[in-house]
Amino acid sequence: MTATATAGRSVPPSNRPLNPRRVGVLMFHTFTQLVRMKVFYFMGFFAVILLASNLFNLQSFGQPDMEGMDVLRTIRSWSLGAMTLFSTVLAIVATALLLPKDVEDRTLYTILAKPVPRLDYLTGKLLGVLLLLFSSLFLMDLLMSGVLALRMHDVVNSQLAAAAKANWPADQIAAMRVQTEAQGVTWSLHGAVFAVFLRSAVMASAALLISTFSTSTLFTTIIGFLLYFIGNFQADARHAALGGTGEGTGPLAKAAGLGIAVIFPDFQLFNVIDSVIEGAAFPLSSLGMLTGVTAFYVILHLFVSWLVFSGKEF
Amino acid sequence: MESAVEIRHLVKEFRLPGHKTPLRAVDDVSITIAPGEVYGLIGPNGSGKSTAMKALLGLVAPTAGTCSIFGNDSLKVDSRQEVGFLPENPYFYKHLTGAETLRFYGKLCGLRGPSLEKKVGELLELVDLTGARDRRLGGYSKGMLQRIGLAQALVQEPRLVILDEPTAGVDPIGSRQIRDLIFELKGRGITVFLCSHLLEQVQEVCDRVGIIFRGRMVKEGSLDDLLSIDDQTEVILRNASPELLAKVREAVLADGAAELIRAGKPKTTLERLFLQETLDRKEP
Known part of the structure; x- marks a missing residue:
């Protein structure tokens, strides 16, 4: 706890960076701070309403021909869309709030005046946001799975009844059932939710980086959203500028392309979510690759944030 | 004996946008504080008091000079194990209760379990906030915030406590409570480094005083020495x-x-000396 004095010379305990216990304290504190913010409840409420609306037939208004698998597909689409919107907004806004608020309220002084390395402070803050994103997406995934399971049960029952009435052969009924169940709750769907989380994690770390040199929450939020949109289109721009295969382009152009990809995360990589909505499988290898890409961006953003933040004066 | 605080020829300059010449906020200031001493740094607004304190806490990097706490370089995180800091007008996290606040800062310093809970209880009692331990800080008065701030500064039992305007905006009763707490710290042998505009209070609690003006230390010494008038009896x-x-x-x-x-030798007042060394001063 306190330093021990030996022969008139104090020997304080070593406070190495990335102490898991200290980072954990900051992470859970940030999580609590965000949970107690009413804006989060509002967004959670919005997401819950959107998901709960799938229990009714609201999504088929104006589309009377929609039935069977289309209903399940719509639930998946709406749910993943709501999750993407919720997690992206929360990742940017929540992270953008944290640092300027601590500086403004001078709570940062009291934290950094304790034996807390600046890297631990930043890591704890980021992990707190990620914990909040993960928890809320996990809850939304549970809710979506519940709604989908209920809906699939109804759809399968009605399909079986219709097939029996039409005297379909057993193998055809089994094939239809497999096809319908692929639109229900699958591991690929949970993987897609995890991909939503990974994308929001990149956005949160990018917002943290911006907030280390930004002077206001508004600036961080605007630049954060701008980065998100650039990230969604940068792959197309690079493709157009450098050509499809990259053949015929010089090393300088390739390096420039790589530089752009490092500065602006390529969010098109996360668009596998769209194919999962259509019922395609999400292989574990793709999920692993996405996790790797996310880890690269998060660590890169955190490292640059620390470089900026460690030299910052308050 | 090892000094609690050792500031040696501290210079701090800030680069201002649109200005070629940097602003020198602290100009060759040296301060030595012995363990157990209560030291008061006084000066007008913008004289460099807070910057000197921030340099000691590692919140700003010196342009020149060095700062150390019990022999440990202030720029090193380890030096902060020995320090408790109460900033001017602290707000803390409004979503936390008084007890949660102390628990949070205690955990950051490596405390946990029953010893942390015991410490939280002791500190809340010390600052007379036991009755408000489960109330969120959003509902605390200014004086209560100052007192919970002082409690968080003491959570890891530091040997040095730095107080930046501890009674700013606090009513006379709250101000008196904080003064009594400083006496209590002094009684426990804790070194106190404080800056305040309340000269009477500084005169009451401090063993030694430094007057800083336009970034320079213009007068420093024990109160007895400073307040004595040499040519009078x-x-x-x-x-x-x-x-x-x-x-x-x-x-x-x-x-x-x-x-x-x-x-x-008759004594002048600290306030008179302060004005003489700052506003009435002819040369910088």
Whole structure:
């Protein structure tokens, strides 16, 4: 706890960076701070309403021909869309709030005046946001799975009844059932939710980086959203500028392309979510690759944030 | 003996946008504070007090010079194990209760379990906030915030406590409570480094005082030394008649009814000295 004095010379305990216990304290504190913010409840409420609306037939208004698998597909689409919107907004806004608020309220002084390395402070803050994103997406995934399971049960029952009435052969009924169940709750769907989380994690770390040199929450939020949109289109721009295969382009152009990809995360990589909505499988290898890409961006953003933040004066 | 605080020739310059010449906020300031001492740094607004304190805490990097706490470089995180800091007008996290606040800061310092809970209880009692331990800080008054701030500064039992305007915006009663707490810290042998505008309070609690003006230390020393006026002599008489005052020494000696209690140097007030060294100062 306190330093021990030996022969008139104090020997304080070593406070190495990335102490898991200290980072954990900051992470859970940030999580609590965000949970107690009413804006989060509002967004959670919005997401819950959107998901709960799938229990009714609201999504088929104006589309009377929609039935069977289309209903399940719509639930998946709406749910993943709501999750993407919720997690992206929360990742940017929540992270953008944290640092300027601590500086403004001078709570940062009291934290950094304790034996807390600046890297631990930043890591704890980021992990707190990620914990909040993960928890809320996990809850939304549970809710979506519940709604989908209920809906699939109804759809399968009605399909079986219709097939029996039409005297379909057993193998055809089994094939239809497999096809319908692929639109229900699958591991690929949970993987897609995890991909939503990974994308929001990149956005949160990018917002943290911006907030280390930004002077206001508004600036961080605007630049954060701008980065998100650039990230969604940068792959197309690079493709157009450098050509499809990259053949015929010089090393300088390739390096420039790589530089752009490092500065602006390529969010098109996360668009596998769209194919999962259509019922395609999400292989574990793709999920692993996405996790790797996310880890690269998060660590890169955190490292640059620390470089900026460690030299910052308050 | 190792000093609690050692600031050596501290210079801090800030680059201002649109200005070629940097602003020198602190100019060659040296301060040494012995363990157990209560040191007061006083100066007008913008004189460099807070910047000097921030340099000591590693919140700003010195342009030149060094700062150390119990022999440990202030720029190293380890030096902060020994320090408790109460910033000016602290707000803390409004979503936390008083007890949660102390728990949070205690955990950051490596405390946990029953010892942390015991410490939280002790500190809340020390700052007279036991009744408000489960109330969120959003509902605390200014004085209560200052006191919970002081409690968080003490959570890891630091040997040095730095207080930046601890009574700013606090009513006289709250101000008195904080003064009593400083006396309590002094009684426990904790070194206190404080800056305040309340000169009377500084005079009351501090052993030594430094006056900083336009970034420079213009006067420093023990209160007794600083407040003594060298070219005057104070005579305190008991039962002395007005006539007697005209011929003090001879009359006292000659007059058997009067008693010479003490002869020494009369004192000015800290406030008068402060104004003389700052506003009335002719040269920078």
